[in-house]
Amino acid sequence: MLQYIIKRLLLAIPILLAVVTLVFFVVRMAPGDPAQVILGDSASYESLTALRSELGLDRPIIVQYGEFLVSLVQGDLGDSIIRKQSINTIIADVLPYTVELTLAGVLLGVIIGLPLGVFSAVYRNSFWDYLTRIGSLIGLSFPAFYSGILLLLAFSVYLGWFPVVSDPDMGNLGERLHMLVLPAMNLGLIMMAYVVRSARSSLLETLGEDYIRTAKAKGLPGFIILYKHGLKNALIPVITIIGLYIGVLVGNSVLTEIVFNRPGLGKLILSALDERDYNLLQGLMVIYAFLIVLVNLVTDLTYGMVDPRIRKQ
């Protein structure tokens, strides 16, 4: 197992390096000179040149790239040129909010989605199966900002169960959880839709295998066949889907944070775009890429845990 983990870790490095490189150069292609952005249009040529050399922008791009990589390896994302603050601090301040939102969404989606998918597969082509399938297809068609608006209108405005504007800075754990419910539900519904569909199709495929027929012929009780022989084997594609769609969920968390006015990486990205703070934008993209690569890694490791065959390969 340890060997497997190390192998996976080593494989993640070139991907990360390439993503980071891509982000660095794409951000450098952006129009507008950061020095001009800071000093405004009326700045003199001399002050612009002075600031450029202070920010290190007058050096060759390869040198800048090298320095960027060196500080990245040391865990330093550099400073925000607009906020005059370390990007690490800025991101560390809001990262927990995005992480708790995404995790809660995944958890909700799996807890509700998995049993629904199993149910749908076991009672295939029944009325409830059709209802679940159509429901999950609608669920994954919802743009996250629209479902967010509808949830907000229904539960906060009309029913008044939840605050309209989230403010997770305030209050104790209970209040913080209370404010997390709606945004997490918004992400959870999307995740649930993906989980239901993959669980259903994967289980259906597994239940059609010969060894299931053998198990039935042996006279094993239905739930043992379903759990031991069906579900365990059907789980791997479901894990893939969960891992894959956490990326989609991260994208949707940006929209969810805007609609619910929650602090987080998504809102930070918007202000970075607004302020043309390209350093911050670059830092955020690197963090997102790290998160995605990390999720992929965890997904792969989970396979290894669920299926010993993969570990041995």
Added chain:
Amino acid sequence: MNTIARFKHFGTETYHVFNRNKTSWIGLLLLTMLVLLAVLAPVIAPYDPVEQHIIQRLEPPSSQFLLGTDYYGRDVLSRIIWGCRVSFIIGSVSVAIAMFFGTILGSMAGYKGGYFDAFVMGVMDVLMSIPTLLMGLLIVAILGPSQANLIIALALTMIPRFARIARAPTIAAKSKVYVEACQAMGFSDMRILVVHIFPNIFGELMVMGSMWMATAVRTEAALSFIGLGVNPPTATLGGMIREGFKDIMSAPWASLYPGLVILLIVFAANLLGDGLRDALDPKLRNEK
């Protein structure tokens, strides 16, 4: 079987399974209606989508304005119809571009193998490790928001997906005897790919095209909602929600109806893709 006959065979078979799967007909019907709405926008939209009736701002739905008016007194229905047009143009063109380049890259990589394959798929993996919305956001932020740039951004995020889909069946087909026979007869790689391998992956590409069209429409709407869409006053569904969100309490029609239409488009495309997938899956094909 020659290529045309194969496509024909594929067509009739798909039709039959389509027939068994009633939901895919609903998807096709819904999508066709929405496309017609978008195509006929200049004829059926009751008002000019950017014409402002300043005195009649934020009016609720009435016989004069069927779905009400927005903050600037523009007719919501007309803006929705024209917004559909933008959604469909951006969605279908970006998917077409992604399908074209993705298929070429993926099948070439699968066919050639070796370093070329490793390099192309490595690049695709890197592109895929940035979420679609964030990639779109980054590209539009850098290129500037316009219809063409949105198309480029969306196409770039989708190329890797199509490359992946095209690669695997190409590798499988490459080792088939008939492809070896073609190689022995000295056919060019291009001819083998287009005539002998492409028809085999055509079905799956259509399924993915339909599914990714849904995603493209949704991502475009999301970018417009964030404020990185086609510039106002052009009517876009996501942009309408963005503008209407401010007045959601007093005039929910200005943002809720456009959202409903996005949902309908995405749902119809997904329904169609789902039906096509069932129709093409050999495991499900013989099922009653």
